[in-house]
Amino acid sequence: MGDAVELEVAGRTVRLSSPDKVFFPERGFTKLDLARYYAAVGPGILRALRDRPTTLERHPDGVGGEWFYQKRAPKGMPDWIPTAHITFPSGRSADEMCPTEEAAVVWAAQYGTLTFHPWPVRRTAVDHPDELRIDLDPQPGTDYADAVRAAHELREVLHEYGGLRGWPKTSGGRGLHVFVPIQPRWTFTQVRRAAIAVGREMERRMPEQVTIKWWKEERGARIFLDYNQTARDRTIASAYSVRPRPHAPVSAPLRWEEVGEAAPRDFDLATMPARFAEVGDVHADMDDHAYSLEALLELASRDEHDHGLGDLPYPPEYPKMPGEPKRVQPSRARREGTGRARTEGTG
Numbered sequence: 273m274g275d276a277v278e279l280e281v282a283g284r285t286v287r288l289s290s291p292d293k294v295f296f297p298e299r300g301f302t303k304l305d306l307a308r309y310y311a312a313v314g315p316g317i318l319r320a321l322r323d324r325p326t327t328l329e330r331h332p333d334g335v336g337g338e339w340f341y342q343k344r345a346p347k348g349m350p351d352w353i354p355t356a357h358i359t360f361p362s363g364r365s366a367d368e369m370c371p372t373e374e375a376a377v378v379w380a381a382q383y384g385t386l387t388f389h390p391w392p393v394r395r396t397a398v399d400h401p402d403e404l405r406i407d408l409d410p411q412p413g414t415d416y417a418d419a420v421r422a423a424h425e426l427r428e429v430l431h432e433y434g435g436l437r438g439w440p441k442t443s444g445g446r447g448l449h450v451f452v453p454i455q456p457r458w459t460f461t462q463v464r465r466a467a468i469a470v471g472r473e474m475e476r477r478m479p480e481q482v483t484i485k486w487w488k489e490e491r492g493a494r495i496f497l498d499y500n501q502t503a504r505d506r507t508i509a510s511a512y513s514v515r516p517r518p519h520a521p522v523s524a525p526l527r528w529e530e531v532g533e534a535a536p537r538d539f540d541l542a543t544m545p546a547r548f549a550e551v552g553d554v555h556a557d558m559d560d561h562a563y564s565l566e567a568l569l570e571l572a573s574r575d576e577h578d579h580g581l582g583d584l585p586y587p588p589e590y591p592k593m594p595g596e597p598k599r600v601q602p603s604r605a606r607r608e609g610t611g612r613a614r615t616e617g618t619g
Contacts, residue, residue: 277304281311284352284375288382295334295384298518301541303334306514307381312545314374316525316553317388317512321377324390325356325368325398327507332384335516339384345369346383353379356395360505361590370395386514389507392463393456400456401463404565405508406438406470407501408448411483413493419448420532422474422482422495426450427528429473434567439555442536444515444523447495449508451555455562458569461593464502466565468584469572471497486585487601500587511555514541525555 274292278285291304310317328346331339344366345355353376355367368391371377377388392403406426408419423440430436430452438450454463471484474497483494501508509515511525524539524547539547575581583595598605 279307279311279378281375281378282314282373284373286375286378286382288378293334295331295386296518296520296541297334297336299520299540299542301520303381303384305541306386307378309514309541309545310377310381310512311374313512313548314377316548316555317377317510318371318374319553319556319559320510320512321371321388321390323370323372323394323396325358325370325393325395326391326510327368327389328380328383328385329387329389329509329516330384331386331516334384335386335518335520339516341389342385343368350379352376354395356398358391358393358398358505361503386516388510388513390510391505391507392502397456399460400458401460401502402454402456402562404436404452404454404463404466405501406450406452406467407443407498407508408450409443409496409498410446411488411491411494411496414495416446416448416536417532418481418495419446422478422497423448423450423531425478425482426470426474429470429477433470433473433571434564436563436568437561439525439558440528440531441511441523441525441555442521442534442539444509444513444517444521444536444539446536448531449523451558452563453558453561454565458565460502460504462569463565464499465572465583466568467497467499467502469568469575471499472575472581473571484584489601489603499584503586503590506587512544525553527554 276289277291278287288307293303328342354370356370357367359365392401408422410419430438436452438452440450474482483491484497485491509523513523515521520541522539522544585599586593
């Protein structure tokens with residue numbers, strides 16, 4: 273695997289063992305290639321991760337091997353990488369790493385971290401998100417072009433409700449993510465409620481193209497706006513993260529004028545450093561903004577009071593939440609309902 277090497281990253285020395293270990297066999301990219309990639313885009317990914325509790329998606333043997341999510345700060349983590357104490361929906365808690373230097377990202381790459389999953393909070397206020405994150409997820413029968421159409425409509429919705437501005441990026445797959453920096457004054461529950469309001473407004477405007485139906489059997493060939501990505505402990509891959517697919521794609525920040533022109537396959541471990549060197553971090557100004565959710569929360573109240581539209585199901589690993597409807601797959605609920613009716617009608 274080759275002798276260990278040392279990389280100089282923004283004033284820190286990071287040791288990399290087995291630098292020749294192949295992480296992406298289809299492209300021949302090694303652990304050293306991964307580490308050099310993260311060093312090249314260091315200012316950009318640090319902007320996305322800075323002071324955020326971050327879950328590491330580790331692939332120690334590269335794509336195709338065993339992998340896992342590491343939520344707790346790894347043993348032996350340098351003391352110059354701080355942590356934050358976060359609480360999961362189960363009530364359990366952990367200390368997660370919070371990158372504050374570019375070298376922390378390269379240090380994590382040494383341990384096979386391909387993708388970084390930051391919480392939408394800072395370590396100084398772990399219960400109050402400072403980003404509204406919207407995930408536009410193509411369902412079977414749809415593709416990136418459908419996500420693009422939804423993203424442009426989403427841009428209009430955000431502007432109409434509070435003058436919000438979103439920053440788009442590719443997911444690294446077929447979808448798009450749009451992040452809105454917000455004031456850290458709302459809870460996870462309130463931010464999720466705002467995301468549901470956005471989703472319902474999108475459904476009204478694009479009923480044949482967008483859905484927020486939680487159950488896959490109800491989504492059809494539409495773009496799923498995954499409102500549950502705003503729930504506590506749900507995270508979205510950061511900008512510049514490498515995704516665990518054979519061609520080593522990355523989640524690429526875009527300007528709005530590039531949405532629709534660029535394609536996800538344009539951005540990978542080999543091409544992104546050149547783009548970054550040319551244009552820098554096109555989301556660099558995100559931290560200069562912090563919007564209010566009041567208009568979206570007012571929309572949510574109108575949906576609830578005028579149309580009887582309440583909460584929606586949480587992910588299956590969550591405890592039952594106040595006001596949540598029954599967490600039962602619709603087809604199963606129908607079968608069970610039919611069974612009860614037959615039983616009550618016998619005898």
